[in-house]
Amino acid sequence: VPEGHSVHRIAQQFGRSFVGRAVRASSPQGRFAAGAQVIDGRTMTAARAVGKQLFLEFDGGPWVRIHLGIYGAWDFAGDLAASSPGSKPLASIGAPRRTRVRMAEREVEGCPDAELEAFPLEPVGQVRLRLLTEKAVADLRGPTTCEVLDAAEVERVVQSLGPDPLVGDVAAGEERMLERICARRVPISLLLMDQSVVSGIGNVYRAEILFRARLDPHALGATLPEEVIRGLWRDWCHLLTIGVATGHMLTIDDLDDDAYERALRDPAERHWVYKREGLPCRICGTHIVMELAAARKLYYCPNCQS
Ligand SMILES: [Zn+2]
Numbered sequence: 225v226p227e228g229h230s231v232h233r234i235a236q237q238f239g240r241s242f243v244g245r246a247v248r249a250s251s252p253q254g255r256f257a258a259g260a261q262v263i264d265g266r267t268m269t270a271a272r273a274v275g276k277q278l279f280l281e282f283d284g285g286p287w288v289r290i291h292l293g294i295y296g297a298w299d300f301a302g303d304l305a306a307s308s309p310g311s312k313p314l315a316s317i318g319a320p321r322r323t324r325v326r327m328a329e330r331e332v333e334g335c336p337d338a339e340l341e342a343f344p345l346e347p348v349g350q351v352r353l354r355l356l357t358e359k360a361v362a363d364l365r366g367p368t369t370c371e372v373l374d375a376a377e378v379e380r381v382v383q384s385l386g387p388d389p390l391v392g393d394v395a396a397g398e399e400r401m402l403e404r405i406c407a408r409r410v411p412i413s414l415l416l417m418d419q420s421v422v423s424g425i426g427n428v429y430r431a432e433i434l435f436r437a438r439l440d441p442h443a444l445g446a447t448l449p450e451e452v453i454r455g456l457w458r459d460w461c462h463l464l465t466i467g468v469a470t471g472h473m474l475t476i477d478d479l480d481d482d483a484y485e486r487a488l489r490d491p492a493e494r495h496w497v498y499k500r501e502g503l504p505c506r507i508c509g510t511h512i513v514m515e516l517a518a519a520r521k522l523y524y525c526p527n528c529q530s
Contacts, residue, residue: 226292228424229467231273232390234298236468238271238280241304241360247282248356252347259372260353262286268355275388275423277369279378287378288353293368302343302360388423389461390468398457405445405453412448413441413522416456425460428498429467431523432475433459435496441517441524476506497523 226234246267249260263282270281278290290296344361347354353364364370373381386404387397404421405412415421416430425433434441436459437452445453466474474487474494487493496506501514501523510527 226276226296227426227429227467227473228273228275228388228390228464229471229473231276231278231292231424232464232468233471234278235271235273237300237304238268238278238362241300241302242268242280242355242357242362243271244268245357248354250354250356252351252354256352256370259288259370262372263288272391273388274382274391275385275419276426277381277385279373279382285374287373287375289369289371289373289378289381290353290364290367291369293366295365296367297365299363299365300360301345301363302357304360384420386418386420386422387457389457389464391423394461398454401457402450402453405448406450408445410445411442411517412439412445412456413517415445417518417520422457422460424464427520428473428495429460429463429475431498432473432496433463434524435529436475438528440529441522497525499523 244267246265247263249264251257251260263286266282266284266286268280269283270279272279272281276291278292280288280290282288292298343359344356347363350365351363352367352370355362355364387400389397391397401422405415408415408421410418413430413434416425416433417427431441433456437456439448439452439456463473463475470488472488472494475496475498476483476487476494479487483493492499497512500512502511504510505512505525505528508525508527510525512523513526514521514523516522
């Protein structure tokens with residue numbers, strides 16, 4: 225499941241390649257045909273991420289809200305502006321898809337030397353929404369949510385979400401998260417995943433943030449000192465910033481150059497506890513534990529986090 229950093233990167237890609245341009249919208253699969261008709265031909269005026277949700281605004285008022293969920297993904301193709309010199313544009317974010325060739329200039333996942341093909345490619349598979357400019361195309365497949373909203377409805381959705389470190393005032397976000405955790409008799413491991421408490425944290429960041437704080441995942445929100453909760457928010461701000469910049473959920477700080485390169489290449493080198501059950505803790509050597517919490521896998525070190 226894409227966590228908050230991915231959705232911010234998707235919003236940035238839309239900002240670079242779609243915002244300010246007239247967009248042809250269609251639903252090759254048909255399930256979003258009426259919605260696509262509402263936005264077809266309009267100029268995209270904004271692309272915003274809040275937590276795991278993406279909001280695209282179109283000239284004249286309509287917005288499209290997209291939540292990728294577990295199976296959703298965007299495939300971008302065409303002449304995509306990179307975020308900065310030397311950085312690669314995004315080709316695809318979301319669930320991995322092996323059957324589709326993804327093209328973004330010369331960056332193609334698993335196929336780096338592919339020739340630029342005819343543009344735009346014919347939609348392949350179940351494309352819920354295709355957005356097309358003269359130079360770029362974005363295909364959306366398998367989202368949990370894809371719907372047209374007006375501005376007031378967008379505002380209601382955003383208000384129902386917990387704070388996102390990259391949206392609005394960061395200090396105000398800290399107060400909101402504190403308020404939403406400090407009175408709750410619910411394990412902190414569940415509160416961090418609750419998108420109405422704080423936005424954008426998924427299973428990977430949840431496990432890693434709790435380890436970095438050496439915090440028992442079973443501790444109830446109401447029992448945590450205020451400073452601990454503030455520390456969780458500040459660490460989330462820190463990790464999200466790195467995630468958006470690199471595209472990876474890098475959660476181990478102070479890696480030397482070699483270790484950093486390894487971590488970029490290999491997810492197993494990136495994390496303190498996530499997916500490391502049975503392996504020795506990087507700090508104390510105790511075996512990392514995995515348990516199910518609300519049907520999601522929770523990883524932690526029973527020694528460091530007790
Ligand atoms: Zn440990």
